[in-house]
Amino acid sequence: MKGVVFVGFFELVEKEFGYEMVDKLIDSCELSTDGAYTSVGTYPHSxxxxxxxxxxxxxxxxVPVLLKTYAKYFGKAHLRKYAAxxxxxxxxxxxxxxxHDHIHVEVKKLYPDAELPHFSSNRISESTLELVYTSSRKMSDFAEGLIxxxxxxxxxxxxxxxKLLExxxxxxxxxxxxx
Ligand code: HEM
Known part of the structure; x- marks a missing residue:
């Protein structure tokens, strides 16, 4: 998983729960880099x-509430810079x-090691769109927050x-x- 996702996560934790919580998390999780993430680095999704x-x-x-809250923060703080x-x-x-066919394709060019989900979409009517999310990382709550x-x-x-299809x-x- 790209470091930008970790960097954004710690920003949100600090903002919402304070720096002590950041410290507590770093102390209690086994992290490959002791919690030192850089935006362009790549770290285990686990x-x-x-x-x-x-x-x-x-x-x-x-967890679903936290992932949705995090996704909304991530969108506002990190995705808006991709203005185009x-x-x-x-x-x-x-x-x-x-x-699927444009944004994540460009992301993959920028970061060839990014692990991105698969999306397929189907316009049912003027007012309804179906979007099917597929990923072994099972982050549909994150996807929901981004939607x-x-x-x-x-x-x-x-x-x-x-609706869960799997x-x-x-x-x-x-x-x-x-x-
Ligand atoms: C400007 C728009 C977007 C950009 C630049 C972008 C970029 C990225 C990047 C860099 C990652 C991390 C990949 C990794 O960690 O290896 C990611 C993951 C992800 N993106 Fe996007 N994204 C965008 C919009 C969206 C939207 C609107 C959705 C939801 C419908 C979405 C769904 C996801 C999900 C769920 C993941 C987590 C990985 C997974 O579930 O497999 N993205 N995206």
């Missing part, structure tokens, strides 16, 4: 799982449809329905409806 699980233990907040991706898409649906963040960016209100969370159907 470390992100440990960090989020421990944070959930310490804060008594469920937003400029090229006029609304939430167009942006989400462009992730919410995208709608927020475009000033649109959406309902997000979620019980372990590696394949998830999102049904996104404009309100």
């Amino acid at each position: 470390e992100m799982v440990s960090l989020v699980t421990k944070l959930s233990e310490f804060t008594e907040l469920p 991706f937003y400029d090229n898409a006029p609304d939430t649906f167009a942006f989400l449809e462009s992730i 919410e963040d995208t709608a927020l960016y475009y000033g649109e209100h959406v309902d997000i329905g979620k 019980e372990d969370g590696s394949k998830v159907l999102f049904t996104i409806t404009k309100k």
